[in-house]
Amino acid sequence: MFVSRPAVQPVEAPSPVNAAENPPRLRMKDIQGMPGTAGGLALRLSQFGLAVAALGVMESTSNFGFVTVFCYLIAAAITQSLWSISLAFLDIYALLVKRCLRNPRALCIFTIGDGIISTLTFSAACASAGITILLRGNGSICSHEHCTSFETAIAIAFISWFVICPSFLLNFWQLASS
Amino acid sequence: MFVSRPAVQPVEAPSPVNAAENPPRLRMKDIQGMPGTAGGLALRLSQFGLAVAALGVMESTSNFGFVTVFCYLIAAAITQSLWSISLAFLDIYALLVKRCLRNPRALCIFTIGDGIISTLTFSAACASAGITILLRGNGSICSHEHCTSFETAIAIAFISWFVICPSFLLNFWQLASS
Numbered sequence: 001m002f003v004s005r006p007a008v009q010p011v012e013a014p015s016p017v018n019a020a021e022n023p024p025r026l027r028m029k030d031i032q033g034m035p036g037t038a039g040g041l042a043l044r045l046s047q048f049g050l051a052v053a054a055l056g057v058m059e060s061t062s063n064f065g066f067v068t069v070f071c072y073l074i075a076a077a078i079t080q081s082l083w084s085i086s087l088a089f090l091d092i093y094a095l096l097v098k099r100c101l102r103n104p105r106a107l108c109i110f111t112i113g114d115g116i117i118s119t120l121t122f123s124a125a126c127a128s129a130g131i132t133i134l135l136r137g138n139g140s141i142c143s144h145e146h147c148t149s150f151e152t153a154i155a156i157a158f159i160s161w162f163v164i165c166p167s168f169l170l171n172f173w174q175l176a177s178s
Numbered sequence: 179m180f181v182s183r184p185a186v187q188p189v190e191a192p193s194p195v196n197a198a199e200n201p202p203r204l205r206m207k208d209i210q211g212m213p214g215t216a217g218g219l220a221l222r223l224s225q226f227g228l229a230v231a232a233l234g235v236m237e238s239t240s241n242f243g244f245v246t247v248f249c250y251l252i253a254a255a256i257t258q259s260l261w262s263i264s265l266a267f268l269d270i271y272a273l274l275v276k277r278c279l280r281n282p283r284a285l286c287i288f289t290i291g292d293g294i295i296s297t298l299t300f301s302a303a304c305a306s307a308g309i310t311i312l313l314r315g316n317g318s319i320c321s322h323e324h325c326t327s328f329e330t331a332i333a334i335a336f337i338s339w340f341v342i343c344p345s346f347l348l349n350f351w352q353l354a355s356s
Contacts, residue, residue, distance in 0.1 A: 129308060172347075177354045
């Protein structure tokens with residue numbers, strides 16, 4: 001007998017309805033915070049709100065311009081607010097038309113964008129914090145330069161960085177596991 | 179006829195030799211830079227060398243202690259050098275005994291550690307850079323305080339952050355795809 005005898009196993013015939021419902025690349029559940037979810041929209045709106053708050057507090061001190069790094073913090077806050085509100089609108093659109101935003105190309109753009117924006121915000125907040133610590137050491141300068149307002153703006157910028165980090169990590173996780 | 183008729187497909191019977199050679203969790207190729215590879219060891223040794231160089235340059239200026247943030251940069255450089263040399267030894271061990279360091283628990287520890295250390299180094303470098311920009315603005319202070327040495331140390335700290343980032347991203351990618 002030269003007939004081949006492969007081992008056979010019964011498998012369920014795939015139904016076309018199930019195949020359409022389960023796209024092949026979806027390996028992860030819809031974790032809240034990912035693009036196109038209500039949690040993701042909440043994160044984006046929080047990032048936008050915090051960036052605008054940091055910008056407002058820093059702008060409220062008339063003489064922030066005497067330190068270059070404070071201007072950098074303002075530029076970072078403006079960039080973050082524009083990025084976050086754009087993605088918030090995209091999330092609203094995805095929620096309204098029930099579309100999934102998690103194709104690899106979109107995820108790659110979101111991840112790179114979040115990485116750059118979070119690095120920008122964090123670096124601006126750290127540099128400003130370093131300067132404020134130095135100004136605090138010189139009491140006479142600090143009382144004149146509204147150090148409390150600077151510190152508040154920097155604290156808000158740090159919180160906004162904390163809020164953008166989950167977006168970056170979730171997008172990167174989703175990209176790696178797709 | 180009430181006999182069930184499942185669809186059947188021929189499958190190859192798995193041989194025990196192949197199963198032992200291919201561990202089930204290995205989904206990604208051995209990308210150089212991951213733990214337990216020669217590239218990973220090179221990254222760790224670079225991180226260690228750069229952290230020690232930043233530390234050495236900053237310590238060479240006798241009066242770095244007048245700014246708190248410069249002391250923070252030194253603390254960050256010490257922490258990074260200790261972390262990187264520990265993982266370099268682990269990589270050497272893994273390469274010598276040909277063991278894979280990529281089980282999920284180890285990857286989780288490496289990722290969290292790299293994330294914390296890179297954030298620490300980056301924040302210290304940014305804060306120090308902010309202060310150095312301020313000191314440069316005041317020429318009389320800067321010439322006295324060895325600004326060039328400070329700037330060199332900060333630049334090396336930034337490069338060491340650039341070198342620790344690939345370790346973090348590769349570990350996180352591997353963790354997500356495992």
